[in-house]
Amino acid sequence: MxxxxxxxxxxxxxxxxxxxxxxxxxxxxxxxxxxxxxxxxxxxxxxxxxxxxxxxxxxxxxxxxxxxxxxxxTPDHAVLAPLRLALDLYDIGTDGLVIARPVHVLAAAADALCQQVRATRLRAAATDLAPLITELTHSVHTAPSTPGWQALASAYRSAADISLKLGHLDLSQVALDRMAWAADRASDPILAAIRQYKRGLLYKEKDDGATGRRLVAAGQQLLADEASREALAVAGQLHLGASALAARVEDATAVENHVAAARELAGRVGGEAPEVHWLSFGHRNADLHAFGAAVAMRQYDDALTKARHMALPPSTLTSRRARFLVDRARAEMETGHLDAALKHVAAARRAAPEQTRHYPGTRETITGLVHLSRRTPDTLDHMARWIGL
Known part of the structure; x- marks a missing residue:
């Protein structure tokens, strides 16, 4: 198009x-x-x-x-238009015709949608998310409560994730601003810290690692007086976010330090904490970030060594599995294993087609394969057309 x-x-x-x-x-x-x-x-x-x-x-x-x-x-605009409207009307409530469900039901729906995003069912989640945000907006304007504001902040977080995965950085930034607004009213430092984590990673997409690292550090400050298991897991995830930002500027020492800090916090958390705000923080997530950092720093041999020693269990979130597969494809391609690279990027597409199609690493890898292959296999030709090459 x-x-x-x-x-x-x-x-x-x-x-x-x-x-x-x-x-x-x-x-x-x-x-x-x-x-x-x-x-x-x-x-x-x-x-x-x-x-x-x-x-x-x-x-x-x-x-x-x-x-x-x-x-x-594009089809994304039709899907995201109601979400844009719901985000825009955050401060004026609704027209009074909305009948909101009880807050505990809305909170459960927000959590389920967060899970749906992690499963990379992005357009379906976006379709359900706009009316949920409208319900939550009505609820907090007519009967404000801490659980209501927390659920609304969580819904805004899902809106930011969907927008980013579909390539709409502007809408993701708006959603994160709304998340800050709701988290502040909930007086929830953990949600506020998660917002800074997401905000920092958004600056990674803008190739502004320095600003991103400042935002992640601000998130750590919000948790300075928090000692719960939930807070420790979020603090650890912030370190992993900082490692990704450091890798973008090839600061290997900072990457190593942040991953080590995350591993120490994972030990204090007690291994894996998949239930904490769907961050899936733990030792496995630290391994995935160390691998991703090696790819970002173009240390492809080291990245492949890490990848070959990792076995992702079936419980791994689809979004993380798909990104791992694309990054592994990039490492395989850069080390001359073209067939393996194509196999892994095709697997990523099968696992999470919506996310994989919009992930920048997918285009970079397929473009590289097209240039390096003496003869374009039918599968590669099909993948190239799929991403619009």
Whole structure:
């Protein structure tokens, strides 16, 4: 799919690139497209596809409509439109026609939707989430309660996760702002810390690791006086988030320190804590982050060694399994194991098609396989068409 009036889109891309202080080669290095294609799009010689604009917007940290001048007409927009409205009307309640279920029922529904997101059923979760947020908004405006605000903060967190996994960074940031608003009214430092963790990882997607690490550190400060098992698990997850941000700037020492701190907290928590806000914190999660950091730092031999010593149990969240498979595919490709790379990225697609299609590592890996393969297998050709190459 392409946008109309691509020449003006190219002009907008060039303007935003210059505002970011980047050369064409500098921007091309941040996206899974060639310098030549970027040059042709900016001068209007080639179309700017939806995926291309999304990748450039992600690299520049802007909303995609800043580049296109209009909303992107993809299936995601129809699904996310009610969610956008629910997030926008957070402060005025509802029109009075809503009949909200009891708070404990709404809280259970919010938790179930969080679980659904972890299972990567993203569009189905988004469809159910908008009316739930509307119900919760009505509940907290008509009969404010701590459990109500906590459930609303959890729902906003799911909205942020869905938006990010579908490539809508702008909507994810709005949802995290709403999460902060609800967590503050719930006087819940743990939810506030999770919000800072999510916010920090959003800056990783914007290639601003320094800001992301500051936000994660702010989350740790919120837990300074907390000693519950729940707080220890969230503090450990914050360390793992910091390790991912440190890996983005290839700070191996910081990665090692944060993973070690997370392992120490996992020991205090008592092993695995999958029930704590669906973070799945524990030793296995630390192993996955150490592996992911090795991939991010382009230490592919080390990454493969780590991957081959990991056996993910069936209980592993689908979202984490799919990301592990894509990252392993990247490591296999970079070490010359092209058949294994294709096998793992195909497995990621089977496990979590919605998440895998939008994950930047998928496009990077498939693009690399297309360039490296002397003969494009039917499976690879199909995967390339699936992501819009």
């Amino acid at each position: 392409s946008f109309p009036d691509d020449e003006r889109t190219g002009h907008r891309i060039r303007a935003q690139r210059r505002l970011a202080g980047l050369t064409q080669r500098g921007l091309a290095a941040r996206i899974p497209y060639s310098y030549s294609l970027l040059n042709q799009v900016e001068c209007g010689a080639r179309e700017a596809t939806a995926d291309f604009c999304t990748a450039v917007a992600r690299a520049l940290g802007v909303d995609v409509t800043t580049l296109t001048g209009q909303p992107v007409t």
